[in-house]
Amino acid sequence: MPFKRYVEIGRVALVNYGKDYGKLVVIVDVIDQNRALVDAPDMVRSQMNFKRLSLTDIKIEINRVPKKKNLIEAMEKADVKNKWENSSWGRKLIVQKRRAALNDFDRFKLMLAKIKRGGLIRQELAKLKKENPA
Amino acid sequence: MYHKRGLWAIKAKNGGVFPKHDPKPKPAAPVEKPPKFYPADDVKKPLLNKRKPKPTKLRASITPGTVLIILAGRFKGKRVVFLKQLSSGLLLVTGPFKINGVPLRRVNQSYVIATSTKVDVSGINVDKFDDKYFAKQAEKKKKKGEGEFFESEKEEKNVLPQEKKDDQKTVDASLIKSIEGVPDLKAYLGARFSLKAGMKPHELVF
Numbered sequence: 001m002p003f004k005r006y007v008e009i010g011r012v013a014l015v016n017y018g019k020d021y022g023k024l025v026v027i028v029d030v031i032d033q034n035r036a037l038v039d040a041p042d043m044v045r046s047q048m049n050f051k052r053l054s055l056t057d058i059k060i061e062i063n064r065v066p067k068k069k070n071l072i073e074a075m076e077k078a079d080v081k082n083k084w085e086n087s088s089w090g091r092k093l094i095v096q097k098r099r100a101a102l103n104d105f106d107r108f109k110l111m112l113a114k115i116k117r118g119g120l121i122r123q124e125l126a127k128l129k130k131e132n133p134a
Numbered sequence: 135m136y137h138k139r140g141l142w143a144i145k146a147k148n149g150g151v152f153p154k155h156d157p158k159p160k161p162a163a164p165v166e167k168p169p170k171f172y173p174a175d176d177v178k179k180p181l182l183n184k185r186k187p188k189p190t191k192l193r194a195s196i197t198p199g200t201v202l203i204i205l206a207g208r209f210k211g212k213r214v215v216f217l218k219q220l221s222s223g224l225l226l227v228t229g230p231f232k233i234n235g236v237p238l239r240r241v242n243q244s245y246v247i248a249t250s251t252k253v254d255v256s257g258i259n260v261d262k263f264d265d266k267y268f269a270k271q272a273e274k275k276k277k278k279g280e281g282e283f284f285e286s287e288k289e290e291k292n293v294l295p296q297e298k299k300d301d302q303k304t305v306d307a308s309l310i311k312s313i314e315g316v317p318d319l320k321a322y323l324g325a326r327f328s329l330k331a332g333m334k335p336h337e338l339v340f
Contacts, residue, residue, distance in 0.1 A: 104203070104213075104340050105251040108322045 005055040007036065010062045012080055013053035022093070024084060025053070026075070029065050037065065041072050058083050190223030195248040199255040202227060203247040203327045203340070209236050211326035215253050215309060222265045230306035233313070233323045238302055240268055249340045253319070257308040262301070 005011070011027045020043065029037035031047055038053070039045040045068075060078040062071060075081075084090040102110065136142065145152050196202070200216045202225070214236050217226045225243055229236030271292075313319050329335065 100337070101339055103251060104249045104327070104338075105201070105319070105322055108325065109318050112318060112321070 005057060007050065007055065008059065009064050010060045010074075012056050012058040012060065012084075013038070014056060015048070015052055016054045017052045024056075024080065026060060026062070026071065027053075028062070028071070039068070039071055041068075041075065056084070056089065057087070189221070190219075190243060192219050193243065193248060195250070196225070196243070197252070199253045201249045201251040201253065201323070202241070203249060204236075204241060204245065205247060206245045211328055212236050213249075213323050213325070213327060214241075215255070215323070217255065217258065217260045217305070218263075220263070220265050224265070226260060226263055228302070228305055228309070229323070230309050230313070231302050232306060232310060233320055238263065238298075238305060240265075247340055253309065253316075254312040255309065257312075258305055260305070
């Protein structure tokens with residue numbers, strides 16, 4: 001199975017370890033076999049080990065080591081934020097964050113809603129079973 | 135140190151003499167008579183302890199109207215409304231009684247988890263409740279007679295005085311109204327809290 005996501009200039013990656021955990025960053029240059037120069041609109045450009053990055057499908061068009069202004073422009077043009085939030089990976093992360101931030105009362109309301117939904121599903125199922133005794 | 139602290143400059147400013155306060159006039163000490171009796175051995179007096187215990191600090195997350203989860207005792211797991219902190223440091227709390235069976239009660243801050251859910255308690259007057267209200271009634275001393283042992287061990291079960299029941303009703307009346315204003319809150323307060331599979335208390339947001 002060939003690789004599909006390459007480390008290249010403009011590849012968007014997710015930081016999976018360290019202080020910037022969970023941030024989307026753009027690979028802006030490759031330093032050596034293990035490290036990349038990485039940049040994001042809200043952080044200082046810094047080096048990161050590839051082991052700390054999880055590559056995504058998103059790639060943007062930039063030159064090697066662009067100015068911050070050009071980086072932000074290129075990210076807007078490629079619409080990285082929306083692409084990420086609509087991708088299944090991005091959506092899963094958003095749901096995880098939402099669930100982690102639930103209040104005790106919210107968890108209670110969630111439980112009531114799940115029970116209600118399960119009840120409705122079972123009602124419909126019972127109706128269908130009655131109509132088609134298989 | 136003399137030069138480092140600039141004492142020479144202070145002295146010069148004050149005309150060659152280091153400034154000092156005039157000694158305060160001490161009140162004349164009362165004349166002490168020599169004691170009539172000296173103990174045989176010198177007994178050491180214990181040191182004086184002038185500590186005054188500070189009032190218990192209330193956690194910033196606990197404000198009047200906060201829903202608390204009681205962690206120990208008869209009502210463990212119950213979700214309860216906080217009313218005020220008493221002078222002893224304990225928290226005054228109520229179920230409300232009609233919703234989950236917890237009466238006006240005192241609870242220690244350490245045995246409580248504060249949630250971020252708040253109930254509106256602005257209409258409730260809790261000034262009349264303090265630690266004396268919850269003190270045990272002093273038992274009347276009965277003379278022990280042989281007959282009485284067999285007859286009545288405890289004739290009068292501790293009946294709650296009607297006054298306390300009325301207090302409970304007045305406090306709960308306005309509380310229940312504000313609780314019913316929020317959907318699902320009544321059922322929430324009636325249910326007990328428990329840890330289920332997969333819940334990690336250190337990661338839960340309360």
